[in-house]
Amino acid sequence: QLYKSLHINHYILTSRLPKAGETIHGHKFFTGFGGKGANQCVQAARLGARTSIICKVRIGSLLLNAVEYVGQTKAAATGAASIIVDSEGQNVIVIVAGANLLLDSEDLKKANHIICKAKVMVCQLEITPATSLEALKMAHANGVKTLFNPAPALADLDPQFYTHSDIFCCNETEAEIITGIPVGNPEDAGKVGLTLLERGCKLVIVTLGAEGCVLVSVDERIPKHVPTGKVAAVDTTGAGDSFVGALAFYLAYYPHLSMEEVIKKSNFIASVSVQASGTQTSFPKRKDLPQDLF
Numbered sequence: 001q002l003y004k005s006l007h008i009n010h011y012i013l014t015s016r017l018p019k020a021g022e023t024i025h026g027h028k029f030f031t032g033f034g035g036k037g038a039n040q041c042v043q044a045a046r047l048g049a050r051t052s053i054i055c056k057v058r059i060g061s062l063l064l065n066a067v068e069y070v071g072q073t074k075a076a077a078t079g080a081a082s083i084i085v086d087s088e089g090q091n092v093i094v095i096v097a098g099a100n101l102l103l104d105s106e107d108l109k110k111a112n113h114i115i116c117k118a119k120v121m122v123c124q125l126e127i128t129p130a131t132s133l134e135a136l137k138m139a140h141a142n143g144v145k146t147l148f149n150p151a152p153a154l155a156d157l158d159p160q161f162y163t164h165s166d167i168f169c170c171n172e173t174e175a176e177i178i179t180g181i182p183v184g185n186p187e188d189a190g191k192v193g194l195t196l197l198e199r200g201c202k203l204v205i206v207t208l209g210a211e212g213c214v215l216v217s218v219d220e221r222i223p224k225h226v227p228t229g230k231v232a233a234v235d236t237t238g239a240g241d242s243f244v245g246a247l248a249f250y251l252a253y254y255p256h257l258s259m260e261e262v263i264k265k266s267n268f269i270a271s272v273s274v275q276a277s278g279t280q281t282s283f284p285k286r287k288d289l290p291q292d293l294f
Contacts (some may be wrong), residue, residue, distance in 0.1 A: 009034035009081045009279060011237075016086045026084075034081050034279050035100070036124040036151060039238050041243025043269070046285045048294075049252060052118070054111045054135075055127075056099045079126065089233030089274060095126065095152070103127045108135055114230035116142045119252040124149045124243060129158060136164040145251055149244050153177035162200035169247065170204040171240055189214035190223025197221065205247075205263065207240055213263050226260055233277055238279035243270035245283070265293050 013028040033042075037053055045051045079098040085091045085152045108115070108131065115121060121139040123132045123146070136146050137160075148165035150157060153174035162168065172183035175192040183189050189206035193216030203217040212227040246266035250257060257265075269284060276282035286294065 008078055009083055011083045011085065011278065013085050013277070017090065017092055019082060032278055033279060035079055035214065036149065036241055037122070038128050039241035039279055040122055040245035042280045043242045043283045044249040046283050047246060047249045048248045048286050051210055052105065052114050054107060054114070056103045056107065083237055085235050085237060089236045091235070091237045095239070097126050100127050103131050105134060106129065108138060112138065115139055115144065118144050120145045120147055120248045122147045122149065122210070124151055124246050125154060129154065133158055133160055133164065138163070140164045147244065147248055147251065150174055150178060157248060159199060160236045162196060165201065167205065168196055168201045168202050169207065169244060171207045175206050186211065186214050186225040190216060193223050194221065203259065212267055215259060215263060217259070224260060226263045226267065231271045233274040234279045235282060238282065239270045239274045242273040242283050243267065246270065268293065
């Protein structure tokens with residue numbers, strides 16, 4: 001399995017999120033590794049997947065020893081994210097992609113052997129869209145299943161993303177940015193899915209947080225709501241990445257499972273992640289999960 005993008009995360013825990021222009025006290029600060037690609041990679045690896053990540057960091061970064069394939073640059077800082085989490089587990093996040101945006105075609109060529117032998121490749125938009133699209137095309141041309149997570153979302157997404165993504169997975173906020181359709185319930189998510197099928201997608205998953213997901217495919221154009229169990233959230237940061245990482249794991253190692261079953265299992269794993277603080281540190285390991293998931 002192959003992923004892209006990597007950050008250093010800076011967390012602040014507060015009783016509530018600040019209003020615009022307001023200064024409030026937090027009660028805890030800590031740092032950790034992040035980036036959507038890295039998060040998804042870690043979750044898949046904790047479930048037992050063999051994973052690789054293509055990324056770029058500043059020369060001398062402490063992250064150099066944390067990944068299998070990494071480019072280095074003096075031209076930008078390693079990507080970073082500032083994350084504020086309130087007592088209800090909700091968050092606001094600002095990222096500075098930094099060196100991730102310097103990942104380019106030459107880096108992809110150097111990693112071509114990794115791309116071609118993967119079972120699943122996951123791309124996001126924390127690297128430049130052109131580079132992400134090129135990676136999807138490389139994977140697609142070599143028969144590698146492609147999973148695209150369009151985050152952070154773009155309203156003017158290149159139409160080729162739809163046709164080169166075997167699975168297109170977005171949350172409700174990203175769905176609205178991409179399609180213009182506000183998503184407040186599973187029915188709205190179904191409309192998004194059908195719209196994306198019209199644009200060339202083969203299978204669309206719209207994640208709805210505590211409400212689970214909606215699945216739509218070219219084979220079955222009737223949207224299917226896949227709910228998830230209710231849990232007491234401590235920190236929802238990275239829950240979507242936990243879901244995508246789990247999804248990629250099941251696609252690679254359990255291809256016989258129905259997509260609905262894969263989503264149910266991935267939903268459960270993501271629901272475990274929100275019950276602890278942090279991003280990658282909250283992602284569950286295979287040994288700590290019910291074994292009927294495997």
